[in-house]
Amino acid sequence: AQSVTQLDSQVPVFEEAPVELRCNYSSSVSVYLFWYVQYPNQGLQLLLKYLSGSTLVKGINGFEAEFNKSQTSFHLRKPSVHISDTAEYFCAVSPQGAQKLVFGQGTRLTINP
Amino acid sequence: DTGVSQDPRHKITKRGQNVTFRCDPISEHNRLYWYRQTLGQGPEFLTYFQNEAQLEKSRLLSDRFSAERPKGSFSTLEIQRTEQGDSAMYLCASYWWGTNTGELFFGEGSRLTVL
Numbered sequence: 001a002q003s004v005t006q007l008d009s010q011v012p013v014f015e016e017a018p019v020e021l022r023c024n025y026s027s028s029v030s031v032y033l034f035w036y037v038q039y040p041n042q043g044l045q046l047l048l049k050y051l052s053g054s055t056l057v058k059g060i061n062g063f064e065a066e067f068n069k070s071q072t073s074f075h076l077r078k079p080s081v082h083i084s085d086t087a088e089y090f091c092a093v094s095p096q097g098a099q100k101l102v103f104g105q106g107t108r109l110t111i112n113p
Numbered sequence: 114d115t116g117v118s119q120d121p122r123h124k125i126t127k128r129g130q131n132v133t134f135r136c137d138p139i140s141e142h143n144r145l146y147w148y149r150q151t152l153g154q155g156p157e158f159l160t161y162f163q164n165e166a167q168l169e170k171s172r173l174l175s176d177r178f179s180a181e182r183p184k185g186s187f188s189t190l191e192i193q194r195t196e197q198g199d200s201a202m203y204l205c206a207s208y209w210w211g212t213n214t215g216e217l218f219f220g221e222g223s224r225l226t227v228l
Contacts, residue, residue: 004155032215043117043204043219044156051215090155094215099144099208100169101217103155 002027002093004104012110013081021076021107023091033074034092034101035065044090050074061085086111117220119205125226126195133191134223138207145188146217147180148204149173156204162188163210195227 007022025031032051036044048059055067065076074091088108092101118137126132138145143164148156159178160170164185174180177195182188192199202224206217 006155009153034215036219041221043221044206045219046216049215051213092155097213099210099215099217100146100158100161101156102158105155106153 002031002095002102004091004093004102006089006091006104006107008107009105010108010110012112014112015083016080018079019077019081019085019109021089021091021109023074023076023104025072025074025091025093027072027093027095030096031093032096033065033067034094035059035063035074035076036090036092036103038088038090038106040087047076047089081109081111083111083113085109117205117207117218119203119220119223121223122221123224123226125228127228128197129194131191131193132195132225133189134203134205134225136188136190136205136207136220138187138205139209139218140186142207142209142218143185144208144210145182146206146208147188147190148206150202150204150222151200159190192225195225197227200225200227 003026005024013019034049035047050067058064088106090106091104120135146161147159150156162182177193180190202222204222206219208217
């Protein structure tokens with residue numbers, strides 16, 4: 001079975017500051033990794049994904065994440081945040097070939113002006 | 114196609130009543146998933162279909178819950194004899210099995226409030 005731990009339930013940052021949202025996972029098999037974003041009263045939108053290849057993946061809205069297999073981590077970063085980045089962010093894993101996502105509990109990113 | 118659509122978006126019901134949610138996936142997608150999300154939590158897997166076949170059900174899906182995808186297109190999720198603990202957002206997602214892109218496309222969810 002797979003599990004995901006998002007280490008911070010809330011992250012407050014100032015506008016234009018950098019941010020890192022942390023995600024660790026556990027799995028006995030190889031996995032695909034994802035970050036989704038959820039804006040208030042909306043569904044989940046894919047930010048980025050790691051399937052294979054380069055461990056640094058770039059996504060939409062200036063976000064990027066790095067897969068670290070030895071530390072079983074997939075932290076999300078953005079060098080300069082904007083007010084519009086205020087949302088809930090979810091890290092998820094799926095066993096390769098299974099396409100069934102297991103989500104973390106989410107990190108609420110709040111941007112202060 | 115405009116994406117995954119869910120109906121209704123909001124449902125308020127009294128304890129003990131039955132409710133049904135509908136999901137229309139992206140038309141060419143052969144896999145359809147249901148997730149439940151409670152306040153402050155991440156989505157939890159409930160069940161998924163490949164075409165009309167229900168391939169897996171979570172232990173979270175008690176016998177009061179039933180999901181169908183009769184023609185391999187839209188799906189319904191029915192909750193019988195609702196309880197206050199059923200209050201949650203029910204999310205539907207779809208995927209084209211065979212592309213190996215890994216990305217599930219989510220609808221905006223159906224929020225259930227049980228009084």
